[in-house]
Amino acid sequence: MASSMTKIFRSAVKLSKHHNYGAQRCFSATAVTNQSDDIKTVTLIPGDGVGPELMQSVKEVFKAGGVPVQFDEIFISEVMDHQHAGVDEVVESLKKNHVALKGIIHTPTGGTGQLQTLNMKMRNELDLFANVVRCRTIPGVKTRHSNLDFVVIREQTEGEYSALEHESVPGVVECLKIITRAKSERIAKFAFDYATKHGRKKVTAVHKANIMKLSDGLFLESCRQMSTLYPKIEFEAMIVDNTCMQLVSNPHQFDVMVTPNLYGNIVDNLAAGLVGGAGVVPGENFSKDYAIFEPGARHTFSQAQGRSIANPTCMLLTAANMLQHLNLEVYAKTITDSVERVIKAGKVRTQDLGGYATTHEFTSAVVNNMR
Incomplete structure (x- = not known):
């Protein structure tokens, strides 16, 4: 794994000399400059439902690809116990890192509790006024309409x-x-x-x-x-x-x-x-100073929690968009291309795409395609 990925990214870095990428464990020191300040820190919010499982897929792919990103992980939820973090901790982390990768936080339905949800509090505290969802047809995903590519921007x-x-x-x-x-x-x-x-x-x-x-x-x-x-x-x-x-x-x-x-x-x-459902559409949120990347369709898929059947495509593409935002274009393109090759080949499909593969099997296929 290490030698294969090193060869790929050594060539990529030569083609992108204006970028200065940090070294990771699966990189040879000769492939990139080994400086700790090249590694970017990103706030990670796993979310509820299948969110933590999908974040694990991201971590595995990042490790395999030697992505120079480390995570400041914060658990926050409206359905879990009070020991988890609050919005203040998320805001403090974002003020340091300015970028976050976020799973979906479940919002309880009805009741007479707090009217303002955790998601709303975060958006208001950080002034995340713009939500952007790009809906694009992915080759290999069967849909009624082909060649779609449009963007929904929401206040x-x-x-x-x-x-x-x-x-x-x-x-x-x-x-x-x-x-x-x-x-x-x-x-x-x-x-x-x-x-x-x-x-x-x-x-x-x-x-x-x-x-x-x-x-x-x-x-x-x-x-x-x-x-x-x-x-x-x-x-x-x-x-x-x-x-x-x-x-x-x-x-x-x-x-x-x-x-x-x-x-x-x-x-x-x-x-x-x-374009294929909640499992394939990435999203992102912007304010003047901060960016949070999360799935475009906000469903926690809680019924699949712990069953390893969720499609990690959406979260991987969301993470790739985050890397693009961080000017780590080589890594972003490698992950995006690998995900799309797996889907187009059609041999490894999760249940939502008509297959039987587990979350782990799909993630492993993406890693193998990165070689």
């Missing part, structure tokens, strides 16, 4: 997820939806900047301004005004219910979609189903 710090609910009189609950011009303009600018940077041609604003004329009307107006600053990017607006219908009937028309909080959550999951 995730306000809207219906403001945790402002109260029972005004017995049997009557009011839930406040908060939309502000400042945050609407910010997410609109983020979407147009993303489209410009990644060579995208169109931005679609998803809304329900025909019914929620003031709140969604403000969001739509902000997106429309921002579009005038980007004349090379086509702009269109689409009502959210029509958007869902168009996604399942003609998804190729979409390129970049920008949405308020609730609609983005729904569209994310619908879009994930178009």
